[in-house]
Structures are given as structure tokens and as C-alpha cells.
Amino acid sequence: MPATPPPPGPADPRPETGYAGPGAAAGDAGRPAAGTDAAEQTGPDAAEQTGPDRRYAAPARWWRALDRHRPPGADAVADAWRSPVRGPWLTSVLGAVLLVTLPVVLVTGLLDWIAYGPRLDQAFPRGVGWLRPPAFDWPARPAWLFRLTQGLHVTLGIVLVPVVLAKLWSVLPKLFAWPPARSVAQVLERLSLLLLVGGILFETVTGLLNVQYAYLFGFDFYTAHWYGAWVFTAALVTHVVIKLPRMVAALRGPGFRRTPVARTGPEPADSDGLVARRPGPATMSRRGVLALTGGAAALLAALTVGQSLDGPLRRTALLLPRGRQPGDGPNGFPVNRTAAAAGIRPEETGQGWRLTLRAGGRTVDLDRSALLAMAQHTARLPISCVEGWSTSQVWTGVRLRDLATLVGAAERAVARVGSLERTGLFRQAALTAGQVRDPDSLLALRVNGVDLSPDHGFPARVIVPALPGVHCTKWVREITFAGVDGG
């Protein structure tokens, strides 16, 4: 094999992909190969350009010297990229998919943070400074809202893994390209790509570990996942602004037409250096690569959505810890924290248990039979966990607003619910006035027609529509109605 291969050009008899279509103007086959120093893209105006070009910026002497001092193996590496399907079109298609879908993951992540209640100072991480979305009181309607946002966040985050990996595969040659930069602009842009790639991988890895209970990383998940998301968002916005025009132009490339593998050839050499200098024969068409990526995403979707479904379909989440119903009976739905794990002793929940209601200096103590004697309300409500699983059950109990009225709480009072649990991040939770006043917000005593099991919060637990599961406090000991809600 020659050390310095000829650039692929018109002399190459390799069949093309039928790229001589309407988008042929996007690149001409006679363009010099990547690595050749040529000041192409002499557009009408410099502002037309979508990024750094291939000329050396100041000090040109230094950048040229860097280019000439090729480390041993640089050429071998440049020639080692053989896939003929790598190129601006494939990268742009994958990029376009991520451009549409990743914002959904980001926004649903922020919504989950808001659902935790930053205005009640119970969103994690706390005290995030100016870098936060506008907070609002999380509504209690529709009841499936949190089930949807957190389910989308986790499921879509998992489903996009193959798309992200394929996108990275399509641009990896650039990581090893020489020279690494021809200008300060390129140095800065590559640094931002470190934040971009690091950001998406960090978010994916911490998220995947969190939903599978493997806290190997040894730092606080909420803090790391939150700030990692902002680093990624900043880098993503930067990347999109710089690359969007190039993506749009490249999408005019080979297109989605069916092209047999044998006739799949490389795109014309591009200014980004994505197209292989010495492409090998195709083993898969571009459509094949996209079908493989999409198929992999579909496989992950099939193995993940089950944890958000009830009934036999839950078991389709074959490899996730929440892809099972722990039992058969009315209490046989998933438990996030058992009574034993929470340190709840049986004697605390027996005959001696009292619910204490407080408001404006008044106190009301109720035992379980007194609660059962009050007006009972039944509602089918989902319980959803930030770890991505959810389940819908039929709950029966006393309306929270009836308890508020009983103790004479103000109309706009916030409820602070305390558990028998002495330790643990979620032994207490605050509810907005809107959540307290919702007709389906309950202090549940029964589920699916029977008493709550100890693991589901016997003698009484909170269940509020669209409230994150961890705030549906179990083993409730007291509810304090205080203050006036922010509005």
C-alpha cells in the first residue's frame, strides 16, 4: 500500500451512490482531498462561512509548522478509516435526529427538577444559582404529567444511546486528524467538543447507573447529573449554532433512496474531512447503517418501556430492575423503599399510631379508625419514580383538603408532611396549596380495595396526582399546614 495514496477523485472508477442529483452543488467531486491545504469555500462573504476554514490563521507560520510536523503514524491513521458510508450526509442525518430528540430529554429533565418543587426548596440539587429554568408550581393535573415527563426522560435517554454512538462513530476520524487545528478558532471549537462529548457520555452513564441502582461513581447523582446537563446544553447550543448551516447543506447529499450495497460509494471529499481518503468496499448501505441504528434504538425501547407499563407488558423490561411485579395481590406493585429499609417498627404503626394535623397553633390527633370514619374518596392514580418506572393503582382514603378543613388551615396553605421514618432524604415532603386542594389528593389508607401493606406505607400515605413518587410520603405521622403558598 502506498504511504501517500492518491486522493479519491474523478479518476477513481468506483461507482457513485447516485449523488449527481439536485444536491450536486453541495460538493464537487474534483475537490482536493482532505489534508490538502486549499482555501476552498471562497464564498461571497466571510460571514457566509459556517466555521473555521482550512486556511492557517495567525500566526500562520506556527500552524503550518504544526501541520508539517506530522507525528509518526498520522498518515497510517488517516488511511485506516475505510468505511465509505462515513460522510457529511450520514453525520447530518444522525445529527438531525439528535437535534430533534435531545432537547426533549433536556427539557423533560428540567421539568422533573421543577416537579420536585424548587419553590418549596426541595428540588435537588438545591441552591443552583442563576442557572435554572423559571420555576413554577408543579400542577396536579393531568395526573399522568410526571409519569410522562420522567418516563420520556429516562426512556428516550436510553433509546438515543445507539444514535449517539453512531453519531460519534461517524465523526471519530476527526479526533485523530492532523493537524489538530489550523487556528485558535479550531482549538476552541475542539475544546467545546470535549464538553459536548463528555457531557452526553457523562449524562448517559450517570443516568444509566442511577436507574439500575449502581452508584459506583461515589458522588451525588442529582448534583452531577444536573450540572453535567448544563455543560452539555451549553456545548450543544454552541455546536448547533456553528454546524447547523453545514448540516442543512449536507442533508441534500445522497438521500434516503435505496442503494444496493455494491453500488454504495463514498460522498465527494468534504471540507470537514469526514469522507475516507482511502475508502474500502461498502459492506452496508447508508440506509442499512440508519436501519441498524434505528433498529438498535427500537430494541432498547422495547426493553425499556415495560417499566412504565402495568400488567403483563411490564415484564418486557427484561433487563431492568423494575421490569417485574413484586407480588400478585392488591399490594403487589413495585416498592421504592421497604418499611424495613426505612426503619419503621411494627409497634409504631399499630394501635398507638396517631396522625397529627397542625395549623395556626391548632392541633388535631386522629387514629386510623377516625380517619376511616371520615368521607372516603377513591381515585386511580399513577405513582412514578425519577428512576423511570411507574405504575397506576386505585387508592382510597381521606382527601387532603378535608384534613386541611378539619384543622382549620388557610385556603392557600402549604402542607408539610412528615413520616415516621427518622432518616432518609424523603422522610418529609412539602405540597403546594394546589396539590393539597386537588380533589384526588389523598391521605391513602387503602389500595386496590385492601389496607396498605407495610411496604406501601401502612397506616397511611400521601398520594397526589402528578407528584414525584418520592414525595408521596409513606408512614405519615403528621401534616402541618402553614404559611401561604407563593402565589
Place this chain on the structure above:
Amino acid sequence: MVELRRRYGAAPWHLLLLLGCFAVAGWIALRLAGEPTAGRMLLWFLGAVVVHDLVLFPAYALVDRALRATLARGRPSTGGPAARRSRRPSALNHVRVPALAAGLVFLVYLPGVLGLGDGTYSAATGLQPRPLLARWLALTGVLFAASAAVYVLRWLRQPGRGAGPAAGGPGPR
């Protein structure tokens, strides 16, 4: 402006945009610097890039290259005209596709498959973790079996079709 462009290597907005990006990242770094686990976060952030770019990618690229070399042996050339004339369709993607799928599934559900979260899971839920490794192996077996079945079907339908479109399709998902 033109002078800045020439010296910097891109338009001024490019510089402003990147400075904004680094300002956000820098502010976050400063904010996290006080955390006792800040070093670990940085390690995982950079480590994820290093592991993907310098371990995972070379690993799967080398495996793919080895696979192509192995399957090309005994065939005149993959995808070339001679291969298209040969009676046997290329098995490459029938190995590649299930292998990629199984590898991806392993990677994504790795904590569960290897039982890395079993302790936390049992403590929280009171349930015995299920043996997910066996499930992953079974799923892998199903993927390869399905791919092999499609391969056999293609092989059976091949004769008489000439240098047809069946050569080296992407195979099943």
C-alpha cells in the same frame, strides 16, 4: 473585523459563542470545585470520553476488522464482483448485526446484567435480584438465531436470482 477573522480563524460571533460556552462550563466548574467529590466528577466526565474514544471505539472497530478478515477468507473479496457471483450471500452482517445489538444491550443494561446494583436494590425493595446475565445470554442467543435463520432463508432464495439485490443486505435489525 476582517483582521480579527484572519487572525482568529473564524467570524467574531464564533469567538463570542465559544466564550459563552466556556463561561457556563467555567462557572459550573467553580461552583462544583467546593464539592468534596468534584475530582471524581471530573474524572468520570473526562474518563467517559477517554473510554469511549480510546477503548470502546478501537475495541469494536478491531473486532469488526477481524470479523471482516475472517469472513473474507474463502471468498474472493467482500462485496466485489466475484463475491456477488458466488452463490453464498455474505454472512458478515448476519454476524455483525446481532453482535452489535447484543453488545449494545450489554452496555446499556450492564449494571443490572453484572449485578452491580444488587445490594442497593435488595436493600431498597426487599427483593432478591434476578439473574439478568442469563437473560442477556438468552437474548443474545435469540438475536443470533434469528439472524442465522434470515441468512439461511436468503441462501435458499439466492439461486437463479443472478447478481441480484440480495448481496450483502443489512440483515435483520
